[in-house]
Amino acid sequence: MKLLRVGPAGAERPAVLGPDGTAYDLSGRTRDIDGAFLAGLDRAATAALAAEAASGALPRIDLDGLRIGAPVARPGKVVGIGLNYRDHAAEAGAAIPAEPVVFLKPSNTVVGPNDTVLIPRGAEKTDYEAELAVVIGRTARYLESDAEAAAVVAGYTTANDVTERAFQHERGGQWDKGKSAETFTPLGPWLVTADEVGDPQRLPLRLWVNGALRQDGSTADMIFPVLETVRYLSRFMVLEPGDVVVTGTPAGVTLGHPGASFLRPGDIVELEVGDLGRQRQLLGSA
Template identity: 65%
Template structure:
């Protein structure tokens, strides 16, 4: 199933994408939002019930702006340098363990919302990432295989980054990662049963029509299961949390002329089976 949220910023309604991927059904009669409580209760039986009610025409059509598919994530946990080619272009050794950092959850916006170049920014960059949405509490998982039970589904994120602030302003990454609008998410939350192999997805990102990133999740250093298991040893993952799993090569920082993002640029992202995003860069 593919869930999304439709409506003005701050007033989105929960929705189910129709089979034609061109229309959606309003789920407001079923749940207040696509939030932690909804995800925690999203069992196979619940999915079957929702599908049957949609087929019976119980939910009205809805259209409008598409917001982030998860309401108010508790936290956004990120994995850095998780593709070999990206670590190489960044001039960093292959990590022995996942590199972990956090983004402020209030930098999450919709997939097609404006991304703001921060005031004083010198090096705003892009990163297409497969994001994992947590659907069950994960704490001290015994093995990577146990991660499957904690995953509600997958979506796309753009881990927008101000590189000067990330790397040149005191040695911590978070300040270059958490600016307003720096985590476009969506368009859909695709449930895990519809993504049989998250390690076989193509990822593509272009800027002003020029392809910059063209990779595959097969090239992750630490796969999705390992990442969720690993994080659970250090923090509790709760339903509604989001995990950004890293980006392939091709970011502006790694290109010869370092073509940083500027106001007016158009960034387009796509991951196989998960939909697409399109952002225009504005000024904060």
């Protein structure tokens, strides 16, 4: 099942996509696609919503010209995983990490998949990172197995973990500085429930800048797979419904393209992860 949020920023309506791509309004079923909704989205609830969408029992939404917001409202936290692909670690000149590299992004970095990404003031090396994002649907504490980790995953979506490299590497080596600017986590367009995605380690990731392919990888190449990552994180923090984990990026960031320019106002970034939907962002100035 594909869940989405549509409408002006701050006033999005929850919706579900039917099998034919028609959007149906979920406002009569939930206030929003947030942690409280996801916590109750078990197999039975998912099946019931999918059946309602398939039958046309819900009010339709005409998506033509309508903004698509991030598919999760107000995530409590966004947890990032760095250097999680061998080829990306190599292009960054970094050793393969022995354990996941963890950083946090403020929840107010999250915007819709096609919203403008703002290059922060003083930035010099703004970069892109196509990533698979995991959306948490159950509270996770001290998970012991991949099966337990799978049980807390509500679904998956596409993310662009935008990063200002100068802030990240040249201002004290604190990754959060380079990851935390407003608009730096475009999410969506859809949250695809875990049952529909199947194996999250078989998804292609691609990203283009101004029409030129920059990244072309696969989640099969992760150093720390999705479920291992979720299990690992639960040892150090409580993951809660609505939290988002962005799981790392493959090779092809600007650092891996000698001579390529970092992102500038007016550039267009497009990306996709498997069948989780496509993003398109115009770069602007803060």
